[in-house]
Amino acid sequence: MRAVACLLLLSACVEDDEAVMEATMAALDAAVPIDAALVADAIVEAAAASPDADFDWQLPAHFPRPRVPDDNPMTNAKVELGRHLFYDTRLSITGTHSCASCHEQARAFTDGRATGLGATGVHHPRGASSLANVAYNQTLAWANPLLTTLEQQLLVPLLGDDPVELGMRSIPQVEQVVRAIPRYRALFDAAFPGHVESITMTHLQRALASFERSLISARSPYDRYLQGATLSEAALRGMRLVTTDQDARFACHRCHGGFAFSDHVTWEGKPVQSAAFHQTGLYDVDGEGAYPAPNTGVHELSFEDADMGLFRAPTLRNVALTAPYMHDGSLATLEDVLDHYARGGRAHSARTDPLLQPFALGDGEKRDVIEFLQSLTDEALRIDPRFANPW
Amino acid sequence: MLHRTHRRGSLLFTLWLTLAACGDDDEPVETVPPGEQTPGDAATPSRDGSIDAAPSVDPPTNSAPLDASLLDANVQPDASPDAAIADAATSRRVTIRFRAEVNGEPFACGREYANTGATGATSTPSDFRFFVETLALVDGAGREVPVELETRGDWQIPGLGLIDFEDATGQCAASAGTNTELTGTVPAGEYVGLVFSNGIPEALNHGDPAQAPAPLRNAPGTLWSWRSGYKFILSSLAVPASTGVGLIHVGAGACTGDPVNGVAVTCARPNRNRVQLAGFDPERNVIVADLGVVLAQTDLTVNSQCHGGGMVCPSGFAALGIDHASGRAAESAPAFHVE
Numbered sequence: 001m002r003a004v005a006c007l008l009l010l011s012a013c014v015e016d017d018e019a020v021m022e023a024t025m026a027a028l029d030a031a032v033p034i035d036a037a038l039v040a041d042a043i044v045e046a047a048a049a050s051p052d053a054d055f056d057w058q059l060p061a062h063f064p065r066p067r068v069p070d071d072n073p074m075t076n077a078k079v080e081l082g083r084h085l086f087y088d089t090r091l092s093i094t095g096t097h098s099c100a101s102c103h104e105q106a107r108a109f110t111d112g113r114a115t116g117l118g119a120t121g122v123h124h125p126r127g128a129s130s131l132a133n134v135a136y137n138q139t140l141a142w143a144n145p146l147l148t149t150l151e152q153q154l155l156v157p158l159l160g161d162d163p164v165e166l167g168m169r170s171i172p173q174v175e176q177v178v179r180a181i182p183r184y185r186a187l188f189d190a191a192f193p194g195h196v197e198s199i200t201m202t203h204l205q206r207a208l209a210s211f212e213r214s215l216i217s218a219r220s221p222y223d224r225y226l227q228g229a230t231l232s233e234a235a236l237r238g239m240r241l242v243t244t245d246q247d248a249r250f251a252c253h254r255c256h257g258g259f260a261f262s263d264h265v266t267w268e269g270k271p272v273q274s275a276a277f278h279q280t281g282l283y284d285v286d287g288e289g290a291y292p293a294p295n296t297g298v299h300e301l302s303f304e305d306a307d308m309g310l311f312r313a314p315t316l317r318n319v320a321l322t323a324p325y326m327h328d329g330s331l332a333t334l335e336d337v338l339d340h341y342a343r344g345g346r347a348h349s350a351r352t353d354p355l356l357q358p359f360a361l362g363d364g365e366k367r368d369v370i371e372f373l374q375s376l377t378d379e380a381l382r383i384d385p386r387f388a389n390p391w
Numbered sequence: 392m393l394h395r396t397h398r399r400g401s402l403l404f405t406l407w408l409t410l411a412a413c414g415d416d417d418e419p420v421e422t423v424p425p426g427e428q429t430p431g432d433a434a435t436p437s438r439d440g441s442i443d444a445a446p447s448v449d450p451p452t453n454s455a456p457l458d459a460s461l462l463d464a465n466v467q468p469d470a471s472p473d474a475a476i477a478d479a480a481t482s483r484r485v486t487i488r489f490r491a492e493v494n495g496e497p498f499a500c501g502r503e504y505a506n507t508g509a510t511g512a513t514s515t516p517s518d519f520r521f522f523v524e525t526l527a528l529v530d531g532a533g534r535e536v537p538v539e540l541e542t543r544g545d546w547q548i549p550g551l552g553l554i555d556f557e558d559a560t561g562q563c564a565a566s567a568g569t570n571t572e573l574t575g576t577v578p579a580g581e582y583v584g585l586v587f588s589n590g591i592p593e594a595l596n597h598g599d600p601a602q603a604p605a606p607l608r609n610a611p612g613t614l615w616s617w618r619s620g621y622k623f624i625l626s627s628l629a630v631p632a633s634t635g636v637g638l639i640h641v642g643a644g645a646c647t648g649d650p651v652n653g654v655a656v657t658c659a660r661p662n663r664n665r666v667q668l669a670g671f672d673p674e675r676n677v678i679v680a681d682l683g684v685v686l687a688q689t690d691l692t693v694n695s696q697c698h699g700g701g702m703v704c705p706s707g708f709a710a711l712g713i714d715h716a717s718g719r720a721a722e723s724a725p726a727f728h729v730e
């Protein structure tokens with residue numbers, strides 16, 4: 001892990017090949033065990049990065065480097081522009097809503113509602129997902145294998161009309177609105193230098209996506225525990241139930257495992273694999289495991305029976321801040337969620353993931369699990385000025 | 392979960408069969424379902440198979456059957472000796488005109504139409520637009536000759552046009568302008584019919600919206616980003632006396648792919664029609680699209696949202712000429728006729 005962290009620092013900070021070599025030699029001098037092949041990879045990666053890729057992820061050792069589209073390397077200027085766009089209510093048809101309306105920093109970038117509420121008062125069929133660590137999501141939204149980049153996904157809330165979220169009407173309209181706001185001229189020019197007209201939809205997409213990718217949540221008590229601090233005994237008992245196979249009744253980590261507490265993540269260098277989706281026994285409207293329309297999961301897009309009720313396993317990080325739960329907010333509290341799983345799914349059907357089986361859940365165990373889940377709350381994320389409203 | 396398409400009892404217009412008859416051939420001619428063509432016959436590889444529908448039988452007295460390459464605006468029609476095209480070097484400019492109606496009444500934003508839908512509800516339309524992906528005139532020998540669309544403002548580029556009947560008045564809100572015609576050129580000659588498809592070429596349909604050409608980039612409300620594409624046919628209407636909301640969004644469905652990892656998005660349900668209209672002379676005739684026919688069997692007093700290939704509104708798909716179960720072109724498209 002120390003080697004990985006070292007490499008992350010190398011690739012994030014170096015500015016040219018010479019610096020890479022110096023840093024590498026320094027690392028070797030420090031007698032840190034480093035795999036030579038990994039070093040070579042890091043050098044190649046750093047050399048390939050854009051010269052203005054000056055962004056520092058500030059990742060702990062147990063976080064891999066997020067995967068970033070080749071045509072949109074992270075820069076501080078793009079992140080800063082994206083932050084302005086994220087909080088700008090002028091990017092809604094009513095002038096009242098921004099991305100942050102459904103993705104509030106204090107709630108780990110969710111909104112506390114069962115389902116999202118758009119600018120014109122129309123509810124989304126599903127709840128707003130947390131954007132904390134969204135850079136790692138293999139696909140975006142709850143159940144959409146086609147949405148694989150934030151650049152592409154953000155067009156849905158910005159321009160979608162069924163349901164209306166921000167309700168902007170067209171790409172030219174968005175560009176017109178942004179070009180009319182004086183403050184953006186310098187921000188776009190700084191983020192995208194060398195363009196006659198830097199304020200374009202493509203640049204807006206790239207900046208917003210960059211800001212969203214910057215929303216790293218890695219400073220919870222659990223993260224500090226991994227770095228040597230302590231957790232309460234109850235949280236540690238809960239951690240064993242959630243993150244290990246020690247107790248066969250709990251299989252949380254099978255879907256909510258790894259550093260992100262989700263199996264629906266990817267990162268730089270991770271081999272490509274199919275995105276995982278799960279049916280967790282929430283509904284059975286026809287005796288055959290059907291979910292009520294329109295929230296039929298991946299099936300809503302594919303029309304395949306096999307995809308009925310399949311949804312992405314969201315991260316458990318900051319889960320104490322993101323109630324209510326499930327894609328439609330139909331479970332109000334973490335206690336409700338645990339009861340749901342202890343029942344093997346409130347509407348267990350033939351389509352439900354076989355990992356969900358009824359089991360006896362003691363009150364003490366429930367408290368332990370919830371105490372552990374609360375240790376995943378990143379208080380620093382909630383108040384970090386880098387992520388706050390700049391307006 | 393699949394519904395069979397309900398076909399209307401009377402087929403108002405047609406059809407390849409009609410066109411084939413013009414070729415003095417009495418043999419029944421079948422249309423190959425678009426998806427069943429030879430994969431190797433890929434003269435237009437970037438396009439969805441649904442536009443490449445061709446007769447599986449080449450009537451002996453007919454000229455060459457429709458070849459996929461004919462649908463590519465950059466490819467000249469095959470000038471076989473018995474081709475009806477006398478002089479391919481002489482082009483003729485044509486204007487293909489469209490008109491929208493609701494049960495025979497002229498379409499107008501904000502106007503109330505009585506007796507719409509399955510229950511005879513009064514409704515008010517708030518949108519009616521569609522993209523035209525392929526457009527060809529049919530000559531006297533039954534040959535389909537592509538209309539090479541010119542580039543014109545927000546409305547058309549070669550290979551794609553947008554017909555827009557709404558003018559942002561009343562409850563309509565998309566754009567102030569309307570566009571009810573497509574302009575282009577065909578080889579000089581006489582034409583007796585017309586074929587078109589509502590759709591968008593696949594490469595454009597799943598491309599980067601911010602980099603898309605004008606008809607796609609500029610038209611409000613056409614982007615269907617959560618389905619990785621655009622709506623080919625859009626209409627909506629309100630039913631004041633109820634909570635009903637009528638919504639027609641036809642676009643490609645059952646799409647899969649992983650664009651980031653280089654797996655192109657493909658859609659099991661093209662949801663593209665193939666409207667074949669006989670008796671069409673661009674100098675005299677207009678194509679009428681009747682929204683009332685689309686909605687005829689839909690109960691508009693309840694939420695009746697027709698999302699591309701979803702589980703509701705098979706009758707609307709049938710009226711537009713799409714087999715709801717497969718998403719492939721149906722034999723007829725009763726919502727369209729020639730006047």
